[in-house]
Amino acid sequence: MKLNYIFGIFISITVMACNSKDKNLSVEVYETSAAGNKLQKVEAVEIKEAVVTIAIKPEQKFQEIIGFGGSFTESTAYLMNQIGEENRKLILDAYFGEKGARYSLTRTHINSCDFSLSNYSYASVEGDKELKHFSIDEDRDDIIPMIKDAMAVSKDGFKIMSSPWTAPVWMKDNKDWKGGKLLPEYYDTWALFFSKYINEYKKEGIDIWALTVENEPLGNDYNWESMHYTPEEMVDFVSNHLGPKLKADGHDVKVLGYDQNRDELKEWADVMYKDEESSKYFDGMAIHWYARTYDYMPDVLQYTHEKAPNKLMIQSEACVDAEVPHWNDDAWYWKKEATDWGWDWAPEEQKHLHPKYVPVYRYARDIIGCLNNWVQGWIDWNMVLDTQGGPNWANNWCLAPVIVDPKIDEVYFTPMYYTLAHFSKYIRPGATRIGFELDDDDLMVTAAQNPDGSIAVVVLNMEEKAKAMKLVLGEKETTFKIDAQAIQTIVIHSEK
Template sequence: MLFLVLLITFGVNAQKVTWKYTTEKEPWKKGTDLSFKKSSEKADIAIYPDKKLQKMDGFGACFNELGWEVLQAVDQKTRNTIITDLFSAEGVNFSLCRIPLGSNDYSFNYYSYNDVPEDFEMKNFSIDRDRYILIPYIKSAMAIKPNLQIWASPWSPPLWMKVNNHYAMGSYNGDKTMNEGQAIRNNATAFKMENRYLQAYALYFSKFVEAYEKEGIDISSVMVQNEPIYQPHWQSCTWRPDDLAYFIGKFLGPQFQKSATKADLWLGTVNSGDPNYTRTILNDKEASKYIKGLGVQWDAKNAIATINKEFPNMPIMQTESECGNGDRNWKSAEYTWSLINTYLTNGANSYMYWNMVLDPSGASTWGWKQNAMITIDKETKKVSYNPEYYLMKHLSHYVLPGAYRLETSGGKDHLAFVNPNGEIVLMVMNKDEETKLVTLAVNDKQVSLQLKGKSMNTFTF
């Protein structure tokens, strides 16, 4: 018994803390190993290992056509290195990623899987285009991460299912495909709410899941509509919440049940900051029978705390990290960190970045310059790993699916988790220019952490 007590005491005092840090000039560096010591003094950050919060499902990003295009600018070896750096256990270790169901603003152009008007039986449904672009992109990642989970959502239904007969809601100067009279400037439902269109669209979803399964890609979940209260000049479709609930409860859910579609149905990707939008659908008796989770992004960050409180058993995914304006700098990473912190501290189980790889302009098909984790210059072939690459790596590399977030105290710029194997992970962001000394307490143990100015830090023990 005495030997056992001595062994436990030694373990408590000598437990090693490993440290990885990133600054703008020193990315992904190993810090000095540290050790806990017994102490009863008040610490700056305290972790409570016995107080588990939400279970983590993983981290990821989105496969888009323009990302695969820019990857073709480099040789196979470089391309493999980039994919490995995103998906391997030694890299970012992404485990859960998004794909568009049809075209989006980072596709080459407008398309759907059935552009034949009024083909209600989906006789002309086809994913042929994806076989040349998105599917090779996904399979390159699955070669590294075979158990990678894939989920999907449409930006727009086929144009013939929309009231304005166009993929977009708004128009812009360079778009000659839309007449001004086709633009929709409010959040009224833009889908044709006739039964034949609703049933055809439900069939469209189930055929998509089945077609991808035949390609060796299992779709884990489908979200019904990207940003249903937004009217941009790219692929989009607004839905009133009661109409979306009607579609899910009367058509989409029953179709998935009838066809034994394996993918789960999630409500998302909701972008409304008003909890009433989400609440209306989740409280609908018919729709709620089929909804297995909730996807939220952008303004929905203002509603997540309320929704998580009212629906505590509903899994929540942050589905698209805010994209910035092509700056790709340290300030962008700090802002994304603030978003991650907001979503995870309010109950999100997973977090999705947006574009993994783009050219230096970051421009969408419609001209919006946005951030990416990695940029490739098509002319010089230079590959740049941007600060947000390291931000995502500081979390996703360490925090594994099945981990739990842990309760902590002592400020906002940190997050703590416990992995399935019992390992504790702490991420701390120092936004100050100066080095900061922080004391960390776990039960009756403490360790001093010296954080470099403007740094991301991950500690494991």
């Protein structure tokens, strides 16, 4: 796939209102649709009477946006080493370049995870409580080079969040990669581990913006690396060990708690944000979406924000799981065919939580729902996977926005890539989510004002028919259409 073909799609067009000249609202409209648009320009259409009205309210201000992006896993970075230089550059430009999705918020794993080639730890010498043998050499062949290459491509830079799936097995009560708990006698050693990790990455020229204490502290049924915490245990570890250690060592890094599904978020918020003492070292909460396939749980997000309005909420992981990728089949990603990890095992009374769903909608619905309920950043899981949905030592196959076939050195940008770009490219770090009024319950909308004054409005139409729309900002307006089964980003430039 040629570079100019991929990035030739990022073309803007000015759409003018179909009424008096002084009320014209000049906007750029980009659309991705089941009909085949991929962030393509939308032609101006004269509409005498719009069906849907979206009124933008910039005076209504909500949370600041941190960013959007994906994850540097060993699986992704390994695959980037298996393809040719031209396609490696193509993917890096697509994710981080100025003509690409401009990812601004990313994640990586500390020690191995399921999307690693094998189990490994940076502290493999048993009983090394002072971590004299600590080494990040496992990351030097793949993850570190990919991060550095992405940094070289990114004009504005991006933030990195790092998460451990487990401590070294010798620090745990079950001496296993899967499950178990951190032994209390190693709490200080594990806190030191985080500090050393930050230092070693800094020596590579890579700054870590945030840490999560533990990926999925509730566990994963012992399927791959994990380590369990109760909310009280995590607060104890952070309050008395990790937080003080990071402060003593001079690390300016965010610490996010929980890092699992939203269905148990309230319980964790109640414990983490109980009082000033319990919350003082936590900068916020990391969340995942896997509890349900379509419900972004607005009540839970609102509750957590109200519990601690000054703390962050970051969606730290999401993917279309339990699926093997469909190669060069855009139509599949717009069909109600995908299932999730709960499709097979969920009891009858929970089947409704795990229906078949449209992969594109799952991404767009959740991002819009999260933004409209105080979430400040949204991170996808693997940036690149192969045609099997791996490599993955635990055989935990998933989808990724970009699929590669290293055997023939080919790349497939799925519709999910363009879906994510609708947000990451146009809603920039430091943007503020703003208000809007919408008179059609079948559409989903979010809006944000960027630091340069421009406003990005993202619209999702899941209906089987196109819709005419009128966009209103103050005294100005414009009309246009959104395709059936489509996502649009409308950019209103500042008039300064």
